[in-house]
Amino acid sequence: MTYSQAVLSGDRLALTRLLTQVENNVPEGREALIELFPYTGKAHLIGVTGSPGTGKSSLVNQLALYYRKSHEKRVAIIAVDPSSPFTGGAVLGDRVRMRDLSGDTGVFIRSMATRGSLGGLAQSTANMAQVFDAAGYDVIIIETVGAGQSEVDVARLAHTTLVVEAPGLGDDIQAIKAGILEIADILVINKADRAGVENTERALKSMLDLAHPTEHVFQHHGQSMRTVAPVQDSFSAPMWIPPIQKTVATEGKGIAELAESIGRHVAHLTHSGDWSLREKNRLEVELDALIRETLVNQFMEEVSQQQYDDAVQRIIQRKISPWEAAKSLMNGRLK
Amino acid sequence: MTEKKIRVLVAKPGLDGHDRGAKVVARALRDAGMEVIYTGLRQTPEMIAEAALQEDVDVVGLSILSGAHMALTPRVMELLKTNGQEHVKVFIGGIVPDEDVQSLKAMGVAGVFGPGASTEDIIRDVRTAVTG
Numbered sequence: 001m002t003y004s005q006a007v008l009s010g011d012r013l014a015l016t017r018l019l020t021q022v023e024n025n026v027p028e029g030r031e032a033l034i035e036l037f038p039y040t041g042k043a044h045l046i047g048v049t050g051s052p053g054t055g056k057s058s059l060v061n062q063l064a065l066y067y068r069k070s071h072e073k074r075v076a077i078i079a080v081d082p083s084s085p086f087t088g089g090a091v092l093g094d095r096v097r098m099r100d101l102s103g104d105t106g107v108f109i110r111s112m113a114t115r116g117s118l119g120g121l122a123q124s125t126a127n128m129a130q131v132f133d134a135a136g137y138d139v140i141i142i143e144t145v146g147a148g149q150s151e152v153d154v155a156r157l158a159h160t161t162l163v164v165e166a167p168g169l170g171d172d173i174q175a176i177k178a179g180i181l182e183i184a185d186i187l188v189i190n191k192a193d194r195a196g197v198e199n200t201e202r203a204l205k206s207m208l209d210l211a212h213p214t215e216h217v218f219q220h221h222g223q224s225m226r227t228v229a230p231v232q233d234s235f236s237a238p239m240w241i242p243p244i245q246k247t248v249a250t251e252g253k254g255i256a257e258l259a260e261s262i263g264r265h266v267a268h269l270t271h272s273g274d275w276s277l278r279e280k281n282r283l284e285v286e287l288d289a290l291i292r293e294t295l296v297n298q299f300m301e302e303v304s305q306q307q308y309d310d311a312v313q314r315i316i317q318r319k320i321s322p323w324e325a326a327k328s329l330m331n332g333r334l335k
Numbered sequence: 336m337t338e339k340k341i342r343v344l345v346a347k348p349g350l351d352g353h354d355r356g357a358k359v360v361a362r363a364l365r366d367a368g369m370e371v372i373y374t375g376l377r378q379t380p381e382m383i384a385e386a387a388l389q390e391d392v393d394v395v396g397l398s399i400l401s402g403a404h405m406a407l408t409p410r411v412m413e414l415l416k417t418n419g420q421e422h423v424k425v426f427i428g429g430i431v432p433d434e435d436v437q438s439l440k441a442m443g444v445a446g447v448f449g450p451g452a453s454t455e456d457i458i459r460d461v462r463t464a465v466t467g
Binding site: 012017019083088091108110111114178299 | 339340341361362364365366367368369370371372373374375378382385386388389390391418419420447
């Protein structure tokens with residue numbers, strides 16, 4: 001029996017071995033992905049992102065517990081932590097906050113390191129999620145590393161993206177979070193028992209109002225006029241305005257409300273047709289990444305290290321520009 | 336991207352709360368380019384074996400300072416075997432009397448590191464145990 005067949009029949013050892021093959025991007029892993037692909041597309045992918053220290057892992061722990069206890073859903077967690085850019089090593093510590101989940105065979109937690117900066121994260125995280133999807137996990141929670149550009153990738157991968165905040169992160173919250181807000185389907189203020197929670201909530205609310213204006217005031221011939229944009233019109237589905245959910249993950253407070261919010265988001269995606277739109281976008285991103293990877297691999301096969309080194313030398317000596325060198329190397333020869 | 340990374344689970348079974356050693360080792364293995372999954376304090380053998388399975392690790396490092404190594408180690412090794420992970424190399428760090436070191440090695444433990452062990456030795460032994 002191949003790993004993929006064993007995974008479909010619920011073999012956890014085969015699942016863990018296959019996840020490694022997929023993560024390492026070895027040929028056996030790619031073969032298995034091809035075999036498993038018809039079985040994917042059923043799971044709900046939830047992305048959890050936010051600054052380091054906001055309590056993402058604790059929140060994921062509680063959310064998984066909730067889905068187990070209240071809905072008896074099988075939950076997979078992919079927890080991503082950074083690799084050292086110098087040694088390639090990593091300490092993956094997200095499990096420390098997820099000890100409540102151990103002993104439950106309906107939960108599978110897998111830690112992974114970012115392993116370099118060439119988009120390897122997005123590619124193999126998405127593939128690992130596909131393996132869990134095929135293996136029959138109903139909910140797949142993907143926890144990203146802290147702040148960075150990869151957060152946008154998680155929004156492309158997940159159906160529902162949670163952006164986790166915490167009070168007391170300082171006044172610069174607005175400056176940094178303007179970008180992150182765009183990918184949030186649900187905003188979570190974790191550690192909501194701490195001082196300053198009102199300020200955080202107010203800051204987030206005011207930014208949401210800017211991003212999703214329902215009321216405009218503008219000047220017209222010296223008069224201030226007010227229009228109220230329809231939140232719902234008869235031609236299209238209602239717009240999704242990211243709700244703000246307050247939680248205290250260490251005590252499990254606000255988790256049921258958060259899960260309800262996630263449920264409403266799924267219903268919204270289904271009714272508005274956004275679910276299929278997101279699926280399409282996600283598969284497009286995957287296809288693009290695969291095409292890019294294939295092209296790079298082809299290039300590596302066709303161009304020798306010697307040719308490459310020669311090109312670098314000639315660039316250093318200013319005999320050729322990097323643009324010309326890239327062009328000639330792509331054509332398989334260096335002039 | 337096809338390079339095989341050594342994955343190590345660093346766990347603290349039992350009830351002692353001294354995790355400084357475990358953290359130092361985790362950091363050293365990280366600096367040696369390995370991926371270290373750290374589970375935190377007070378893990379049962381069942382939790383450790385389950386984490387080793389889910390993370391598909393090559394090595395399990397147990398940090399035990401409570402003196403319970405002769406009780407905890409065989410249980411972890413037995414559970415690894417039950418899960419089909421007998422290939423996983425088990426290392427012990429902590430305070431282990433010499434006569435116990437022999438018994439632990441006899442039951443298949445790949446290495447035992449006591450106080451004063453250098454991180455260089457640990458890295459070398461872990462790497463050799465995995466790559467042969």
